[in-house]
Amino acid sequence: MSVRTRFAPSPTGYLHVGGARTALFNWLFARKHKGTFILRVEDTDAARNTEEARQAIFDGMSWLGLDWDEGPESSVNRSAAEMDGQDTSHSSVKLHPPSKPSDSYYQSQRKPIYDAYFEKLLAADRLYKDGDAYRFRFDRKPITMNDLVCGEVIIDYRDESNTPDMVIRRSDGSYVFHFVNVVDDLEMKITHVIRGEDHLMNTPKHLQLIEALGAQPPQYAHIPLILNADGSKMSKRDAGAAVGDYPKQGFLSEAVVNFIALLGWSSKSDDEIFTLTDLIDRFSLEAINRAPARFDLEKCKWVNQQHIAKISTERFADLAKPFVQAENLPITENYPTVIAAVKEKVRLLSEVPAAIDFLITDTAAQDDETVAKAKGNPNSAFLPALAEHMAALTDWSADIAKEAIATIAQANGAKPGQLMFPVRVALSGRAHGPDLGDIFSILGKEKTVERLRCF
């Protein structure tokens, strides 16, 4: 039997990292077993079901590179290998109304299917009216589930006060989550349900429904939740909660995927930096932990830096461009050279503008403290001499400029290295930045001399 997994989010206006990880694990499991990954939108709560809310799900999935084989407008089946080198910035998913309810992956459009299953339960005498609503009569016995992550868990349904019969159809005729969720999983022939641990206690309810319908249940795997750094529950407003915020903050999608995969799952090796393809290769449900994991933004940034180091300079330049433009910095013709000089200095794409501004404008902000420190440095006294020496040079290159530093240092009985710091600060206004040679060649002779003179 081939594997079929699904991710079934409800539109809430954003894609939560916890949801993203659930989607990722379902996707990885399906891809690993050459199965089918399905996206189903559980939009039965009309109040929250808006176009934007649905779009947030698609955008998040697309950005992460998680394509679905079945679902709203099945996304083009791009291979994971292809994704690795690709800009995955927001491709929007278009919606086409399905011809039949069974073709739809929106619960709001599948009512006739639910009606049919409802009749089955009615015929089996498992439903009774409560006002205008219908309740499902639980079988009063212990229910055992064999969870792929949690192991055997038994919930005793003999105690009616703890497990009251549940409403599956509301007074207004609409169906509740438990019922439609189960029906859809059955209809879509889902083999493995991988979902958050918040659903663990729902599972016996679902097993009861499935049994009453005379069907075979899928296998379940409940994954632990993701918590804030302080251990509290992660909600919408918390930093790092919304997947849509990551691209804005300068994260690479592959880094985010890599990082959330590491939350609650381990490759059982010392390796930590993985592409989507690597993850498919190594993923297994058995390696998922049972304890909730806390979200460490610092490590997430480190993972991002590792991925930035791996991508090509061209792709890095493309990805950084929006951030540079957002700061109203010009994209000059030497942009590729400028960007290459800082590729391995930043952890986030959003750090790029502040890392390169002094190279492309003359009005970049300076770090006053560092400037003061450099001015107090005795070696700053040699800067005017260095400026005049450089001004007299006929050729200009990183090496020639460095040689000039050595010459002036030697003439004054100092070491070249001692001049480097004041020179760096005079040129950049900061203590950290690109290689001095890069700065020299990007700035050119005129600007270098000018900034040395003005210091």
Add this chain to the structure above:
RNA sequence: GACCCGUUCGUCUAUCGGUUAGGACUCCAGGUUUUCAUCCUGGCAAGAAGGGUUCGACUCCCUUACGGGUCGCCA
């Protein structure tokens, strides 16, 4: 409150009865880089507590504590 799941460095984790309890992030120190960063080396830092079982327990069992989840005509 009841019912479930969980508990190894601050954080993410390895360990499937016998290890000096390993790796990663962070932080600190040294080295490389005539500068910055990268990088390399080293360091700080952990089995919640108490009982069992066992020749031997982080690992199995029980209790307590703590954390999380669930108890809707939300999903």
